[in-house]
Amino acid sequence: MELYGYWRSSASYRVRIALHLKQLAFDYKPVHLVKDGGEQKSAEYAKLNPAKLVPTLVDGELELNQSLAIIEYLDSKAGPLLVPEDPKEAAIVRMLALDMACDLQPITNLRVLQYVSGTLDAGDEGRQAWIEHWVSSAFAAFEKRLEKHAGACCVGDEVSLADVCLVPQVYNALRFKIDLSPYPRLLQVYENLQQIDAFQKAQPDQQPDAVL
């Protein structure tokens, strides 16, 4: 399998975590989202993924975008299952995963930040306020959900798709120096997950295209 991704993209980060948890071999193809206006906008990459976003996973003739669709597909190839088989448990895992992947990540990704700071002329200060607003809103709700569902991980004690989606958003929040002290459970779960080898291997700073 080939994974087209970018070290700092949180959706790419999710897929890397899943691949490492499942110990599936993959060829990592970096797509630089900033250099030369963004390599994801090249004609070659747009042919593979017309949305000009990362990640894209290629598995034989199958070309998949959307990290959550990719990870559910990987569940059919190798364990551990990241979405449980029981429908009620699966629903809770997917719900927490989507809280991060739908209600937070798309609003704070690179292209939206560029529009806010650039096109809308909000500048660096407006961009920071934007990030803080959406992160604090999403994390406050997530902290409440963890009170109901969490153990060592987001849902009980087993690593799931919810964890795979949480960790990259915490990484981003720390990068933008958001105060996370109002979310002690979220931070505790994050720290628990950081102990796991697959989560370490998937970290942005550990990727070959990282610029440190």
Add this chain to the structure above:
Amino acid sequence: MELYGYWRSSASYRVRIALHLKQLAFDYKPVHLVKDGGEQKSAEYAKLNPAKLVPTLVDGELELNQSLAIIEYLDSKAGPLLVPEDPKEAAIVRMLALDMACDLQPITNLRVLQYVSGTLDAGDEGRQAWIEHWVSSAFAAFEKRLEKHAGACCVGDEVSLADVCLVPQVYNALRFKIDLSPYPRLLQVYENLQQIDAFQKAQPDQQPDAVL
């Protein structure tokens, strides 16, 4: 089951389509997103859904937010299946669904539009430009994906989660008077789906809380 939703919320609209396709009975509980600053922000509703968003589905003791998690859960209760069993087909359906539900809807929903037009002071004109930018970007990519995957529906000829996610976004785009002529396949699929009874019953204008 009880569905807390709002007539114009595209995520609520998705769940209504799925419930009607499956002919599952439900009690519709309107949550007015605008009146009195938004009923979703009330203490009572926030207890049920701390993200203060719609929809929320209550099924016995199970309280679920996130429309896609809800619809996959409904797949375990009654047919027709909206996510196919075959892992590759399921991946393509989920990918197209998420193209709408993750890469378009969250960026153009009410709370984000309020921030753009209000907090960022972009006004009605800036809000319209924002919507046009993200809709055209997402629909152009979706049109390409349909070339590869569509039949009468988004993926082949069977109604799937992808269709359930597409229709509310087209409704929104039409509401904001976006020119959809560059997306003929998308419009054709939309028109095919509009012929189906469940899609008609789920339309915003058909809901008891619609303000026409």
